Each structure stands twice: as C-alpha cells, then as structure tokens.
Amino acid sequence: MLTVRNIEVSYGGVTALRRVSIDIGRGETVLLVGANGAGKSSLIKAIIGAVAPFAGSIELEGRDLRRLRADQRARLGIGYSPEGRRVFATMSVRDNVLSGACGKPAREQRDAYGWLCEIFPLLREREAQPAGQLSGGQQQIVAFARAMCAAPQILLLDEPFFGLAPIWIARISDAIREIQRRGTTILMSEQMARPALKLATRGYVMRGGEVRHEGDVQTISALALSDEYL
Ligand SMILES: Nc1ncnc2c1ncn2[C@@H]1O[C@H](COP(=O)(O)OP(=O)(O)OP(=O)(O)O)[C@@H](O)[C@H]1O
Ligand SMILES: [Mg+2]
Structure with missing residues (x-):
C-alpha cells in the first residue's frame, strides 16, 4: 500500500535519514522502533509531506506522493x-477532534465523531472543555x-505512548485494536517498544537515520528491546 524507497532527509547540514526504505501492506500494523534521533519522526513527516526528502520515492498504492502537498496527501x-x-x-x-475531518461532508463528520465518542466516552464528557486543560493521557486521546x-486509510502515529501512565497506554492500545478491526493500516513509531510490539505485525529497527533491521514482531522484538536501540 505504501512504499518508501531510499529516501534521504537532511535539515540544513544534519542528515536525518539515509537511504531509508519501508513497505506497508494494506491492513498491516508496522512499528518503527529506535532511540532518540533515530529518524522515526523524520520518516513519518516525509510520508505526510511535512519535510521534503532530497532523494528517493514515496508511493501510496502506486501513486507518487512527492509532488503533493501535505493537505493533498491527507485527502488521499x-x-x-x-x-x-x-x-x-x-x-x-x-x-479539536472535528478539526481532523474538516473538508469532509457534515454528515460524515457527525458519524465519525459519534463513533469516536463511543470508543472514548471521555470525549463526550469533556466535549466543551478547552483541550489544554486535560491531562497528558486525555490529550493523547484527543x-x-x-x-x-x-x-484515514493509513494512520501514522508518532509515539502515541510517550510519557503516558500504564492506564492510558492500555486505553490507547484498545483504541488501536479497534481501528485495526476496522481495517485501518497503521504505521507507528515508538521508543516504548513493549506495548507497541503487542500491537504490531512487523517492524523496522532504526538507528542513526538508517533502517538497521526489519522483520516480523518475533524477529525484531529482542532487538527492539536491546540497549543498543533504546
Ligand atoms: N527540525 C530539525 N532541525 C534540525 N535537525 C533536526 C530537526 N528535526 C530532527 N532533526 C535531527 O534529525 C535526526 C532525526 O530526528 P528525528 O526527530 O527524526 O528522530 P526520532 O527517531 O523521531 O527521535 P525521537 O525519539 O527523539 O522523537 C536527529 O539527529 C535530529 O536531531
Ligand atoms: Mg520523534
């Protein structure tokens, strides 16, 4: 579904990604693990169009994304x-929640919002409250x-568990399982590899802007939990 080939990203003189390639099939949940500065966010930002790689290609179902703006990619x-x-x-x-669906017909927005409130009763309970007043875990839900x-057909989650208490990790994990059941394809980055490994089918271990290992969850879990990559 999504194919990234040999992309290179740098910020000024700092190289963030070197010849990074990943593949994500429809319905998969793919994990990117790696320590601070490994390049996880840069890869995700290159896919959504927030940073421009100077080499390589990114395709969604065979369609070249490089010339599309971030909002056009979102619409895809x-x-x-x-x-x-x-x-x-x-x-x-x-x-906050509805801002994610702006541009969609009002009916679709209402349906999506209703469904999300069913999964996360918190949204309904705190509907009118400014989001900045919520706890960290609650803000992550928002x-x-x-x-x-x-x-979305493919959802990119950049460290959804970061800094969260176990109870919130469990809730977010349940929500991810629910959207997996709905057939959403997921790419998630996480330093907290343990809970993320429970959700993923496959993964890539990154370090220093490169993919060092890839494989199914069994293959990468020992590596993902080793000191070298954390
Ligand atoms: N806006 C930026 N300007 C300059 N350098 C940046 C910028 N963003 C990231 N970098 C550098 O690019 C490299 C990769 O960073 P990136 O944020 O992609 O890593 P990460 O794996 O997401 O790390 P973290 O786990 O801390 O979120 C790092 O060396 C980082 O310092
Ligand atoms: Mg990051």
Whole structure:
C-alpha cells in the first residue's frame, strides 16, 4: 500500500535519514522502533509531506506522493497523530477532534465523531472543555481521535505512548485494536517498544537515520528491546 524507497532527509547540514526504505501492506500494523534521533519522526513527516526528502520515492498504492502537498496527501487518506500529543489548547475537545475531518461532508463528520465518542466516552464528557486543560493521557486521546476523525486509510502515529501512565497506554492500545478491526493500516513509531510490539505485525529497527533491521514482531522484538536501540 505504501512504499518508501531510499529516501534521504537532511535539515540544513544534519542528515536525518539515509537511504531509508519501508513497505506497508494494506491492513498491516508496522512499528518503527529506535532511540532518540533515530529518524522515526523524520520518516513519518516525509510520508505526510511535512519535510521534503532530497532523494528517493514515496508511493501510496502506486501513486507518487512527492509532488503533493501535505493537505493533498491527507485527502488521499493519510492520517497523522504527531508526537508530543499536540492539541489546540484553547479549542474545545469537540472542535479539536472535528478539526481532523474538516473538508469532509457534515454528515460524515457527525458519524465519525459519534463513533469516536463511543470508543472514548471521555470525549463526550469533556466535549466543551478547552483541550489544554486535560491531562497528558486525555490529550493523547484527543490527538488520536482527531487523526481518526478523517477516517484515514493509513494512520501514522508518532509515539502515541510517550510519557503516558500504564492506564492510558492500555486505553490507547484498545483504541488501536479497534481501528485495526476496522481495517485501518497503521504505521507507528515508538521508543516504548513493549506495548507497541503487542500491537504490531512487523517492524523496522532504526538507528542513526538508517533502517538497521526489519522483520516480523518475533524477529525484531529482542532487538527492539536491546540497549543498543533504546
Ligand atoms: N527540525 C530539525 N532541525 C534540525 N535537525 C533536526 C530537526 N528535526 C530532527 N532533526 C535531527 O534529525 C535526526 C532525526 O530526528 P528525528 O526527530 O527524526 O528522530 P526520532 O527517531 O523521531 O527521535 P525521537 O525519539 O527523539 O522523537 C536527529 O539527529 C535530529 O536531531
Ligand atoms: Mg520523534
């Protein structure tokens, strides 16, 4: 479904990705693991169009994404939940979630919002409250729901568990399982490899801007949990 071939990304003089290639099949949940600075976010940002690789190719179902702007890629069905659970702090919880679906017909927005409130009763309970007033775990739910509100075909989650208490990790994990059941394809990055490995089917271990290993979850879990990559 998504094919990344030999992409290179640098920020000024700093090389962030070197000849990185990954493949994601429809319905898969693929994990990117690696320590700080490994290049996980850069790879995700290159896919959504937030950074421009200077070499390599990115295709979604055979379609070259490189010339498309981020909003055009979003319309093709690429959803994104950024690291650091970014929410619009002064906007209500409801408006935060609906902002993910702007451009969609009102009916679709209503349906998506209703479904998300069923999975996350918190959204309904805190609907009118400014999102900045919520706890970290609650904000992560809002960021996640915003990405899901557009009903993406492929969802990119950048460190959805970062800094969260176990209870929130469990809730986010349940939500990810629910969207897996709905057939959504997922690419998630995570330093907290343990809970992420329970959700993934396959993964890539990154270090220093390169993919060092790839394989099914059994193959990469020992590596993903080893000191070298954490
Ligand atoms: N905006 C930027 N300007 C300059 N260098 C950057 C920028 N963003 C990332 N980098 C550098 O690119 C490299 C890869 O960073 P990236 O954020 O992709 O890693 P990461 O695996 O997501 O790390 P983390 O686990 O800390 O989120 C690092 O060396 C980082 O310092
Ligand atoms: Mg990152």
